[in-house]
Amino acid sequence: MINRLWNSLLDLVYPPRCYSCGKAGTQFCPTCLAECIPLTPPQRPQPLAADSPLERALGIYPFQGSLRAAIHAFKYQNAHPLAQILAPLLFDFCAWQNVVLMPVPLHGVRKRERGYNQAELLARNLAKAWQLPLSTDLQRVRATEHQVGQQAQARANNVAGAFEWRGQQPAPSHVLLIDDVLTTGSTFEACASALIAAGSTAVEGLALAKAIIKPASPLDSPE
Ligand SMILES: [Zn+2]
Numbered sequence: 465m466i467n468r469l470w471n472s473l474l475d476l477v478y479p480p481r482c483y484s485c486g487k488a489g490t491q492f493c494p495t496c497l498a499e500c501i502p503l504t505p506p507q508r509p510q511p512l513a514a515d516s517p518l519e520r521a522l523g524i525y526p527f528q529g530s531l532r533a534a535i536h537a538f539k540y541q542n543a544h545p546l547a548q549i550l551a552p553l554l555f556d557f558c559a560w561q562n563v564v565l566m567p568v569p570l571h572g573v574r575k576r577e578r579g580y581n582q583a584e585l586l587a588r589n590l591a592k593a594w595q596l597p598l599s600t601d602l603q604r605v606r607a608t609e610h611q612v613g614q615q616a617q618a619r620a621n622n623v624a625g626a627f628e629w630r631g632q633q634p635a636p637s638h639v640l641l642i643d644d645v646l647t648t649g650s651t652f653e654a655c656a657s658a659l660i661a662a663g664s665t666a667v668e669g670l671a672l673a674k675a676i677i678k679p680a681s682p683l684d685s686p687e
Pocket residue numbers: 482483484485486487492493494495496497
C-alpha cells in the first residue's frame with residue numbers, strides 16, 4: 465500500500481515516459497506498441513542444426529525500432545514494469561499447452577546487480593495468462609560474457625555448459641524456455657542440453673523478439 469502510494473506520488477512528480485518515443489503517460493505508448501508487427505512464419509523460427517537439442521526456437525517480433533528501445537530499457541534501465549506491457553505481445557499472439565515454462569536464467573551475480581531477471585518477469589506473466597506451471601530450477605552456474613556483438617560460434621562457446629538443472633530429477637518432460645531476445649539460439653540450446661541431460665524429452669524456446677546478426681564474412685550464410 466505504502467509502495468503503491470509512493471509510486472503514484474513518483475508518477476505525479478516524474479510522469480512515466482515512453483522508452484521509445486519519449487511521450488508522457490506510459491512506459492511504452494500505444495503508438496509505439498502498434499509498431500510491433502509479428503514476423504511472418506518463414507522468418508520466425510531460428511534455423512537449427514540437425515543435432516540441436518532444441519525442437520525449435522521462435523522469436524515473434526523483429527528486434528528493431530520501438531520494441532528494441534523498450535527491451536533495452538526493460539533489461540538495462542530498471543524498467544521492470546514493462547513486463548506487463550511486453551508479455552501480452554506474446555500471450556495475445558500465441559498460446560502453448562502441456563509445457564512447463566522456464567525463463568532463461570541469469571547468473572546470480574548479474575541478477576543481484578539488475579535486481580530482476582527480465583526473462584523471468586515475462587515468463588511469470590505468460591504462465592499466468594496461459595495457466596501453465598513455471599519453474600526456475602534451471603540455473604546459470606557459470607557467469608558468461610555479454611553476447612551482444614558476438615558471432616554465432618563465439619556465442620555457442622560462451623554459453624556451453626553454463627546451465628544446470630537443479631530441480632527434482634527427472635526434469636519436466638516438455639519445456640518451453642522463455643527469453644526476451646533470440647539471436648543465434650545458442651543460449652536456448654545450452655539450456656536445452658542441460659535439461660535433456662536431466663531427463664527432459666522436448667525443449668522449445670520462445671522469445672519476444674528475434675535479432676538478426678550479420679555473418680562474420682561474406683562466405684558465411686546469412687541467418
Ligand atoms: Zn512511444
